[in-house]
Amino acid sequence: MIEHEQIPKEKKVGFTSGQREFVKRAYQEVLGFAGCVFPIWNEVEGEYKYCKTAKTEIHHVKPRGWCIRVLDVDPNVPFNAAPLCAEHHRVGQKDKPITREAQEVIHLDAVFALRHYQGTEKPTSFDRVFDQRKRLTDKLTRYWFWLWDIYLQDLADEVMGEYLQDHEWPKRR
Numbered sequence: 001m002i003e004h005e006q007i008p009k010e011k012k013v014g015f016t017s018g019q020r021e022f023v024k025r026a027y028q029e030v031l032g033f034a035g036c037v038f039p040i041w042n043e044v045e046g047e048y049k050y051c052k053t054a055k056t057e058i059h060h061v062k063p064r065g066w067c068i069r070v071l072d073v074d075p076n077v078p079f080n081a082a083p084l085c086a087e088h089h090r091v092g093q094k095d096k097p098i099t100r101e102a103q104e105v106i107h108l109d110a111v112f113a114l115r116h117y118q119g120t121e122k123p124t125s126f127d128r129v130f131d132q133r134k135r136l137t138d139k140l141t142r143y144w145f146w147l148w149d150i151y152l153q154d155l156a157d158e159v160m161g162e163y164l165q166d167h168e169w170p171k172r173r
Contacts, residue, residue: 015058015081016170022170026164031159034054035083036083038050040104053085053087055085057085058084059084060080061152062149063143067080069137069138070137079161088106089106091111091114092108113125113129
């Protein structure tokens with residue numbers, strides 16, 4: 001297994017601001033909006049609809065640590081990007097318990113860390129979560145709810161496949 005330090009520095013960080021803006025433009029052009037693409041069940045219509053919250057973070061469909069430590073690939077590529085609001089990405093729903101059944105969120109462990117963060121403790125709840133992610137990754141065990149990957153990967157493939165025909169992915173400077 002490749003050690004984290006052996007991966008080039010550019011793979012250790014997330015998407016650049018130019019890449020994040022590129023992703024938003026791609027989703028805007030292809031889907032008609034640049035908001036959160038997390039699927040929300042619509043009881044009235046009996047189908048899933050996009051969340052569409054305008055303020056988004058760019059989610060790595062395959063997590064950065066997994067790409068770096070297990071797959072040995074650059075995680076910051078257009079086909080690995082999907083816009084999600086903070087609630088569906090890592091914050092979760094405040095009025096729901098921290099369980100996979102109750103939460104509609106990609107990174108449930110981040111929800112736990114956020115709710116238990118004390119600021120002065122060492123290690124922090126986030127340190128513990130990131131350490132656990134590394135330990136699980138080292139064992140080739142997924143630490144995220146991977147079923148969302150299928151949906152988000154299909155969507156990223158569709159959006160980026162179309163958008164990249166006429167636009168060039170911004171390189172890291």
